[in-house]
Amino acid sequence: MKCSTPSLKFKSVLVLAAISLFHLTAIAQEEKAGASAQELADKLANPVASLISVPLQNNLSYGIGPFNGSKYTINVQPVIPFKLSDNLNLITRYIVPIVDQRDITGENTHQFGLSDATITAFLAPKSEKIIWGFGPAFLVPTATDKVLGTQKFGIGPSVLIMHQGKGLSVGLLANHIWSVAGNQDRADVNQFYVQAFLSHSYKSGASLGANVEITQNWDGNTTMVSLNPSIGAVTKLGSQVVQFALMPLIPIIGPSEYKPDWGLRAVLAFVFPGS
Template sequence: MTLSNIVRRAAAVALGLATPLGAQAQESDAALASKLSNPVASLTSVPFQLNHDCCFGPDEGARQTLNIQPVIPFAVSDDWNLIVRTIIPVIHQERTSANNGEATGLGDVTQSFFFSPSSSGGLTWAVGPVLLYPTGSSDFSARKWGAGPSALVLKQNKGWTYGVLANHIWSVAGDEDRNDVDLTFVQPFMSWTSPRATTVGINTEATYNWRTRSWTAPVNLTVSQLYKFGSQRVSLGGGVKIYAARDGSGPAWGARVTTTLLFPR
């Protein structure tokens, strides 16, 4: 038995309920872990992604964002799937700018509707609309309704996943006293999933603001492991982020912790 296996088994005993996946379950659960790297996989999941971003402006303020991100696939026909991805942010921040103190509240919700062929010959692609809902509190909302196109293309082979997701949102209605929304989001990503359902990944979540002509681009390095809690499969992970570009007095670095509940068919 290797040292890593001994450590995993000791952690399982300490937790009582959590057990790393054993040899008999490796193949099927490695496939599930690989599906988590595919944003439009036919797999219902509920990720909880906690982000800590640090060092805004001269006061080195901080922000914590909990993104609740349910992913629900639907078979709309024998040939097409619809994957609905929703991002619900809950935010706490302090001293992120000279005019901001401490605040907590809900951010604006983003929802994407991806139409993807159920069989794509090895190359997965999806297109559809993305919508922005002004659900946030006054400190965290653009106060604008938004809409635009979204697209994704990826390839998976021998545990590797690589591709890119992109969308653009324009404001279409809302508070006329607020600035219009005109944002392009581009997320290239690459990951590798081992036979023991461990996934190591890197991605860039780059946003270009056409109003300010500036990029915000954190580079994320992550690792996650698929576990069983009783009969419930859960992916636990974490990582660090470094901002390759930031808009104005944006953050310099950050960290991320993820908990994803899986509901395979």
């Protein structure tokens, strides 16, 4: 079977991100940015940190399904905190996926557009060691192509618990979403997602880590598991604070029609530490 590939500009984004990551990691280590860079790296490892950031998460997967398809997804993921009191924050997280996929639904097929958005709102009490948060997660049917979305509106609980010390972050993030409205001709959504993560930061702002992502579709009786080691760096582009991260996506478990042979993720996050 032929090997389909995303457009050149999408591959170029990942290549440039990888080159920039290692270049900027070296710069960060040479400059020894100190505790402030490490503090930012630690906050970025905390999903409920009171910090405004706009990550652009680029995901590229190859060898999907019987037609050896490929899929490029850029997730626009702004994180916006709100202070409710001196001891309680509301952390809102948005995931808006833009998808370009080829040979997924059949040979020589192509879909491009928005997929469904996910919005999560965590109530997060202030804590220094054991950090936790909980709140609702919403599935919003924003897909511009019926193949790219569920055509369902969903809701469910989301929870985070983690331990964080200087330079070390370890935790668990989970949600479960059920569909409650939408196109009755489409399959219901009954999906559980969990991510276990570990990250170690350095004074330079560099970080090493890994996470395991598990997605269980109860109605479809399918399980997807991937292991994702990562390397990252906090630095500046001009006056703008940014974080770069690069990680291979290693599929462990998944049905043959969905499980890719391999994947790669590159993240560029714009950080606003003064927020």
